[in-house]
Amino acid sequence: MKKTLVDYLLQSIRSGIVALNHQGMIVYANDPAMKILGFDEEQLCGRSWGELFPMTEKNSEFNKIIADATENEKLTIHREVSYVSAMYQLYHLSVTTSFLHEKKTISGIIVQFDDITELADLRRRERLINEERQRLSLEMVDSMKQISLSVAHVILNPVASIGGFARLIMKRVEENNPLREFLENIDECALRLENIVKSFKEYTSIKTVNYEIINLSSFIECIRPKVELIANKFEKEIHYHVDIENHVTAYIDPVLFTIVFDEIIMNSIESIEDSLGEIEIAVYKTVCGIIIEIKDTGFGIDIRHVCRAFDPFFTTKTSNNGIGLFKVKKIIAEHRGTITIQRREVVGTKVVIHLPANDPAVYSY
Numbered sequence: 001m002k003k004t005l006v007d008y009l010l011q012s013i014r015s016g017i018v019a020l021n022h023q024g025m026i027v028y029a030n031d032p033a034m035k036i037l038g039f040d041e042e043q044l045c046g047r048s049w050g051e052l053f054p055m056t057e058k059n060s061e062f063n064k065i066i067a068d069a070t071e072n073e074k075l076t077i078h079r080e081v082s083y084v085s086a087m088y089q090l091y092h093l094s095v096t097t098s099f100l101h102e103k104k105t106i107s108g109i110i111v112q113f114d115d116i117t118e119l120a121d122l123r124r125r126e127r128l129i130n131e132e133r134q135r136l137s138l139e140m141v142d143s144m145k146q147i148s149l150s151v152a153h154v155i156l157n158p159v160a161s162i163g164g165f166a167r168l169i170m171k172r173v174e175e176n177n178p179l180r181e182f183l184e185n186i187d188e189c190a191l192r193l194e195n196i197v198k199s200f201k202e203y204t205s206i207k208t209v210n211y212e213i214i215n216l217s218s219f220i221e222c223i224r225p226k227v228e229l230i231a232n233k234f235e236k237e238i239h240y241h242v243d244i245e246n247h248v249t250a251y252i253d254p255v256l257f258t259i260v261f262d263e264i265i266m267n268s269i270e271s272i273e274d275s276l277g278e279i280e281i282a283v284y285k286t287v288c289g290i291i292i293e294i295k296d297t298g299f300g301i302d303i304r305h306v307c308r309a310f311d312p313f314f315t316t317k318t319s320n321n322g323i324g325l326f327k328v329k330k331i332i333a334e335h336r337g338t339i340t341i342q343r344r345e346v347v348g349t350k351v352v353i354h355l356p357a358n359d360p361a362v363y364s365y
């Protein structure tokens with residue numbers, strides 16, 4: 001009665017179950033196992049595993065799991081392998097092996113496998129669709145880039161001419177002529193347009209990332225003279241603090257990261273309204289990667305602008321074009337990182353960059 005129930009149970013489950021004794025002889029196989037392996041009971045039971053499943057290349061992964069268990073007593077917990085049955089049908093199997101215990105001693109091996117062919121097909125199709133989608137989107141970005149660059153190029157010359165002619169006419173018009181005001185306006189707008197097109201060209205020409213191992217401590221220290229130079233130009237005294245854990249290195253593109261720091265620090269300097277201010281850069285490692293914080297003591301970003309700060313052409317300044325943080329966000333995204341900007345509690349703004357811990361050389365994309 002007990003034997004019938006166990007047998008009934010083993011035949012009813014969907015997984016294939018095969019039991020092998022110590023010598024690698026098949027002592028039991030349930031119906032799903034026979035169906036998948038492509039043998040009937042007579043062909044399977046009492047035969048040795050090696051005889052039925054010779055080490056052919058097509059089933060080598062599957063056979064290795066059995067060989068590991070029978071010869072090396074090394075069990076496999078859930079491995080997905082392909083298997084070509086005796087009827088030449090290709091399966092994807094999820095295989096697990098365990099020891100068969102009899103009176104507290106190991107008397108053999110149990111091989112359990114599930115047919116996951118449909119699931120594997122679905123996964124493969126999904127992967128192909130994603131690859132195709134990615135290829136199309138890269139192609140689209142590339143052609144958009146080309147179109148944008150051509151449009152930018154075509155716009156740049158006439159805009160420069162408009163500004164140039166406006167300035168030329170201005171020279172021929174007397175100081176008190178009311179037309180001067182219009183001409184100044186035309187010149188100003190042409191210059192603004194020129195700057196927008198130039199920065200857009202700059203944005204579209206951001207190249208793909210060339211990773212290098214960079215010591216962040218020395219990289220960020222190198223920015224100090226630049227900060228002093230700009231601060232002097234703006235007649236401000238800016239204290240530049242750097243707080244970096246020893247030897248924090250990151251896989252980054254130094255050329256692109258120079259743009260990142262230039263844009264963020266320029267915003268900080270512009271936000272410091274008094275003649276004295278501070279910019280502090282802190283870098284530290286976490287389990288998830290590297291955090292770079294840039295804090296200033298400026299007037300602080302308006303909380304209503306936080307979600308728009310990274311939008312293209314968003315600016316609250318009269319003479320800027322609002323492309324800086326848009327560019328920065330793209331560079332950080334290219335490094336698979338994230339960036340946020342927030343208003344600090346007491347004074348100023350804080351920008352936080354998070355770079356993933358993974359070595360980019362490991363994942364190729």
Ligand SMILES: Nc1ncnc2c1ncn2[C@@H]1O[C@H](COP(=O)(O)OP(=O)(O)O)[C@@H](O)[C@H]1O
Nearest residue numbers: 267268271301309315316320321322324325349
């Ligand atoms: N450190 C900062 N302090 C205050 N506001 C900031 C800071 N950084 C960025 N912002 C806000 O985000 C906007 C967008 O910045 P950005 O893209 O660099 O453009 P731009 O500097 O040309 O205005 C700025 O106009 C400003 O309103």
Ligand SMILES: [Mg+2]
Nearest residue numbers: 263267324325
């Ligand atoms: Mg800016």
